[in-house]
Amino acid sequence: MRVGVVGATGAVGREMLRILEERSFPVDELIPLASERSAGTRVRFQGEDHTVGVLSLDALRGADVALSSCGSTAAKSWIPQAAEAGTVCIDNSSAFRMEPDVALTIPEVNPESLEGRPRIIAVPNCTIITALMAVAPLHRAAGLQSLILSSYQSVSGAGRRGVTELAEQIEKLHGMEEDLAHPDPSALPVGEVFGKTIAYNVVAKVDAFDPETGFTFEEIKIQREARKILSLPELDVAATAVRVPVPVGHSVSIHATFLRPIGPDEARELLSAAPGVEVRDDPANGVYPSPLEAAGRDEVLVGRIRQSPGRPDALLLFSCGDNLRKGAALNAVQIAEHMFATSK
Ligand SMILES: NC(=O)c1ccc[n+]([C@@H]2O[C@H](COP(=O)([O-])OP(=O)(O)OC[C@H]3O[C@@H](n4cnc5c(N)ncnc54)[C@H](OP(=O)(O)O)[C@@H]3O)[C@@H](O)[C@H]2O)c1
Known part of the structure; x- marks a missing residue:
């Protein structure tokens, strides 16, 4: 099968590659895609390096399934057209979840939502x-x-940047644990992702x-x-x-x-x-x-x-x-297994 992984460089995308490999999903051709920011970087799959391409409808042409974890805005820009062209699109973002014609599926909970082979299936929120x-x-x-x-x-629920923000704040506050009983609010690290100090909080x-x-x-x-x-x-x-x-x-x-x-x-x-x-x-x-x-x-x-x-x-x-596995990537791959009857 030709399998697109859109957002392949992200927290969920990397887990997606690991799970496809672990579960021996029948990937004949892997199409790893992301934004221009990381195009040309490499991801490892089945013992080989694969070059990440820039997301486009052309890049996905002929894909049997596209596993998407590129965020809502980007997902809206290509999923309807790719689905129209015949690719089964399984999306981790919130872009399509509440649309009446889109299946919102946890395979162990509501597999009946996949009846009729919908072309767009949304993975529910990880929580x-x-x-x-x-x-x-x-x-x-x-x-x-x-x-x-x-x-x-x-913090990985907020993607790679969330993990980095926590790690940086822990490093900054290391050794100051006793001071945090009477913190100086102006000295506390605050990042863009969480808006308040997330370390020790x-x-x-x-x-x-x-x-x-x-x-x-x-x-x-x-x-x-x-x-x-x-x-x-x-x-x-x-x-x-x-x-x-x-x-x-x-x-x-x-x-x-x-x-x-x-x-x-x-x-x-x-x-x-x-x-x-x-x-x-x-x-x-x-x-x-x-x-x-x-x-x-x-x-x-x-x-x-x-x-x-x-x-x-x-x-x-x-x-x-x-949250990266059952909350996102594993649930997406299970949906693909269900749709293509590949589960063992
Ligand atoms: N993290 C979780 O626990 C979790 C759980 C359930 C659902 N989700 C959902 O899954 C999606 C991804 O989350 P994440 O945590 O993996 O985020 P992330 O670590 O920030 O990764 C985002 C991925 O999307 C790519 N991307 C961003 N904008 C793009 C664009 N315009 N075109 C193509 N690719 C683009 C990024 O590529 P670059 O490397 O080029 O930036 C990266 O590969 C989000 O919709 C999120 O809500 C996440």
Whole structure:
């Protein structure tokens, strides 16, 4: 197959190449593309260096599938035409997610969205993937009624620049840890990506604020995408998205209510049988998920499963997933496997 990887030099794009290779996706020809900034650089795939080309419709002509992680603005400039020309376009940006004709797919959760072989498929937001991998198996059994999600999102969620900003700030503040009990605000490093100091801090803002609702656009995406993926247009869902100084791995604290009573034992049983989920729930022995344990892994880790006090129909869970893998690149490659029936 001719496979385009658009945004091949980015945080998600590099992971995409690794996953295509790991899963032996049948790539006969790789077309790695990015912007003019990194055209001519090389990426490694199947033991060989490949030269990165500049994104254009010409470069993608004849591609069977294009795996896109080049951001919304760039995605809008080529995906509709490439899809029209016959390429299956699987996009990690938010550009097309809420369009009615576009599939928004987590293969373990709503594979039926791929019926009819849509030409444009959107990968959902990485935080909602991490949450719904834990919630969907419970929803299928007990009927989801409401969701309150609080996310702890890693800096790689903001791409390569996010990781660099955290690393630079940690270096600047190293040795000043005691001073941070009484920080001099003017001496704290602040970067362009996060807008507040991210090292030794948490920032309750991911994406811009919507002046009308007070939510951030990330929180609004989480709310809307949950409804679309689960086909529950009236789902009561509210999110708070927070950036934390973690390199890779998003975590989500989940409060879910259901149409019938459901307890932690049943939830553990359902989640243990769910593909792509690993239950890590033995707190007495120190077993519960953390983002560092989820980084580099395909499975979403779920634990801290508790009954909400006084609510036999409500559960609390904590879920961690690799935002670059299941939150983006792996989910995209799984969609391609599904579409081209290549999964083993
Ligand atoms: N990071 C995550 O955890 C995550 C998870 C889910 C979804 N996503 C989404 O995936 C996309 C990429 O995220 P990322 O974290 O990988 O960002 P990133 O590290 O900043 O990488 C962006 C990639 O897109 C390329 N690009 C940017 N503008 C382009 C243009 N005009 N034409 C062609 N290529 C262009 C860049 O190429 P150059 O090297 O030439 O600049 C780079 O390869 C975004 O839409 C993001 O929202 C990210």
